[in-house]
Amino acid sequence: MGDVFSGGGSIPFEATRIGCDTHASDLNPVAGLLTWSNQALLCAAPEDKERIDAAQKWVYEEVDQQITKWGIEHDAQGRRADTYLWCNEVLDPETGYLVPLAATWIISKKDRVIAKLVPDHANKRYDIQIVTGASDAQMKAAKKG
Structure with missing residues (x-):
């Protein structure tokens, strides 16, 4: 073949x-x-x-x-992440915001953990908030990326 x-x-x-x-x-x-x-x-x-x-x-x-x-990749308590969420930021030409892009915002399907974008209007960008115990609606929205 x-x-x-x-x-x-x-x-x-x-x-x-x-x-x-x-x-x-x-x-x-x-x-x-x-x-x-x-x-x-x-x-x-x-x-x-x-x-x-x-x-x-x-x-x-x-x-x-x-x-x-x-001691890299550790927090102040010595814990180290076992999951990393990677995304790129792009500049939205209409709003001037830096917008993070990812294929999905689901961090753990089993544990219902997602990343949620929170607008930072003063800096025209988004902060990423980690949500645990996400609802069905939040999981569905996070899956879209």
């Missing part, structure tokens, strides 16, 4: 999963890397998967120790 515009590699991955001989490429080098990583990591032989998992665990533990030692 050949896929010359493989993108993130879902078609080559599925073809490999069902046993096809698979070849894939893409003009975008990032897409090619995603396809390669899908094949190399997700389709690895069990002994290779164990080696990869062990290496990933070691790297995670080393980074975790260094972050903890430096």
